[in-house]
Amino acid sequence: MVLRVYNTLTREMENFIPFCGKKVNMYICGPTVYDHCHLGHARSYVSFDVIRRYLIYRGYDVNYISNITDIDDKVIDRAKEKGEDLFALSRKFTESFIEDMKALRVLAPDAQPKVTEHIPEIIEAVETLINKGTAYSTHKGNVYYDLMRSEEKIGTLSHQTVKGLLEGSGGRIEVENDKKYQLDFVLWKSAPQGETGWESPWGRGRPGWHIECSVMSMKYGSQQLDIHGGGMDLIFPHHEAEILQSESCTGKHPFSKYWLHNGFLTINKEKMSKSLGNFFTIKEVLDKFSPGTIRFFIVYTHYRNNIDFSGESLEEAARARKRLLNTISNVKHALNEAHKDGNDCRLTELINETRETLINSMDDDFNTREAIGNLFVFSRKVNYIVSNEAHSRAALEDVLEFISEIDGILGIFGEEEHEAYKNIPEGLPEYKIMEMIGLRDRAREGKDWVKADAIRDELKEKGIIIEDGNDGTKWRKG
Structure with missing residues (x-):
């Protein structure tokens, strides 16, 4: 079966064909490090970790990039609120994020660039856009992307009209009185007296949020990415802005061939977010549930669907995962007592059938829900065989090896660090x-x-x- 993915850009399922054969440049927007990350962040990074793992499993050479936004209004405001040094605060929460990801078995990115370490490259990109006539500086020292001068129009990724974007922006568009047009977005922000900033041709300031991802994804990946991902809340304006400024800067289309977006983690059907105050940090949840349970809870839902969070739903995930872990325990116990020359008992056939169904599920836009459903069927059949028939050590070892193979994709069985x-x-x-x-x-x-x-x-x-x-x-x- 051919791997097929749902592309937000086209709103269609498409065959996955990277630009360069088996090489995949994959960029996922990283966190803004002004606090400990919440479970909504875990939902996104675990989901894309599984996608990355599966691509590797299918033989792709994946270059996975995910940035760290360590300078932003939220970082500056939190440092002022706490009376802490901005860079010390961002380092602390960067370390906290990396610690959380390690606990959840999220593979470290191949590159994890920080905004503050790429200021010269960002300034150069902004200058390029000004020289091409698609950006302008103002008397306040701000630089904006000029949507009226751009050949490409905003709304291609979110599939909205300009009127719809203006009416539904919900505070996600910065309101400044030196813009030419309301939807123009900032590339460089002037820094008030005494605030952290860097010297530039337009005065002391810092990067806008959108331009950093374009610069770092192209530096560590390619001017044309195979996959760009993130939460659905990033589609507009963040990812829309990335498309416009990146394609304007390089002259290459498309900036990313496939756009993948994960659904929200909600509480009472409302998106979990710090701004709404309805969130639980990853560390808080790890105090009550194992990393494997949290990861299972996330992976047991298709990445594009929303997940509603509750203690009860995590307890249910723990019980479901335990059934699979019990199968592993049963096989290990049987292996301890098995004879070298026992029967295969159809275990090899069962492994091959399950591997095929799992690949078919994952080839269908990384359908982890269906894949895990197939594992429960596999688990029940293995339990029956182990309990009722004599079996060879080799066959049982093959079962454990297959489970390890699956764990390499889903990451839900590994021993807990404890x-x-x-x-x-x-x-x-x-x-x-x-x-x-x-x-x-x-x-x-x-x-x-x-x-x-x-x-x-x-x-x-x-x-x-x-x-x-x-x-x-x-x-x-x-």
């Missing part, structure tokens, strides 16, 4: 602990409380304390 996994008592390997916990879980499901308590006590004697919670059973060294 203090409990350090300093495991000598003679008691980690896999054995997990097997015993799996046996206890099955005993509890069958209401065999005597056996469940006996396993708990045996683990305690070996120096392992187990704790039951909404997020499943966890363990630690006693």
